[in-house]
Amino acid sequence: MDYNEFQKIGKGLRMRLGRIFYTVDSWGLFFARLALGTIFLAHGAQKLFGWFGGSGFELTMANFHDGLGIPSSLAFLAIITEFFGALAILLGFLTRLAALGLSCIMVVAIYLIHLPNGFFLNWYCAQGQGHGIEFNLALLGMTLALLVSGPGNASVDKWLSEI
Numbered sequence: 001m002d003y004n005e006f007q008k009i010g011k012g013l014r015m016r017l018g019r020i021f022y023t024v025d026s027w028g029l030f031f032a033r034l035a036l037g038t039i040f041l042a043h044g045a046q047k048l049f050g051w052f053g054g055s056g057f058e059l060t061m062a063n064f065h066d067g068l069g070i071p072s073s074l075a076f077l078a079i080i081t082e083f084f085g086a087l088a089i090l091l092g093f094l095t096r097l098a099a100l101g102l103s104c105i106m107v108v109a110i111y112l113i114h115l116p117n118g119f120f121l122n123w124y125c126a127q128g129q130g131h132g133i134e135f136n137l138a139l140l141g142m143t144l145a146l147l148v149s150g151p152g153n154a155s156v157d158k159w160l161s162e163i
Contacts, residue, residue, distance in 0.1 A: 020096060021161040022150055029145065029152025030092075036142045037090035040102060044083030068112055078105050089146065092155020099147040106140040 023029070046054020055063065057079065064075035081101040088098035110133045118132040151157050 020094075021157040023092075023095070023152055023155060023158050023161065024149045026149065026152040029149055030154050032142050032145060033089055033092060033095070033151050033155070036102075036139065036146070037086045039139065040082055040086035040089065044079070044086050047079045048083045070108075070112075078108070081105060089151070092151030092157050095146050095151035095155065095157050099143045103140060103143040103147060106136050106143060110136045110140070 042052055043054075045051040047060040048057055050056030054060070060079060061072065061075050064070040064078065065072050070078070081098075082105060085098040085101045088094050089102070114131060114133045114136055117130045119134055120132045121134050122129060122131050
């Protein structure tokens with residue numbers, strides 16, 4: 001392989017990677033990213049470490065597997081995605097990948113957990129009644145916005161796309 005062929009391959013790779021990191025020039029996405037990342041980081045920390053009154057890794061794994069029928073491998077992936085995906089969203093690094101993972105988590109949460117409880121959050125719900133899909137639907141919308149448009153301004157992805 002000569003130098004020109006190597007250069008062509010490198011240029012093609014940069015173009016493909018550039019599409020992954022590309023983002024629209026938006027401060028709105030930056031603020032959505034901060035809110036979304038903070039929410040998922042807190043919930044991920046509850047599941048992974050037991051912080052903020054959470055149940056921690058082992059009990060969460062058991063609840064996902066035994067209570068919801070989610071295979072252990074997917075439960076593990078969901079917990080890791082929720083925490084580390086949130087970090088990626090906050091940094092704006094591999095945002096589309098993180099948003100895709102978090103979107104999948106929200107679809108599963110809506111379908112398996114919240115849909116039977118209706119639409120609303122049910123703040124004053126009866127004992128044992130869970131919340132509806134309202135909050136998860138808002139989070140899903142935010143993740144899909146980042147998946148489609150990228151992380152916006154002040155992100156690692158934007159910086160990488162401009163190199």
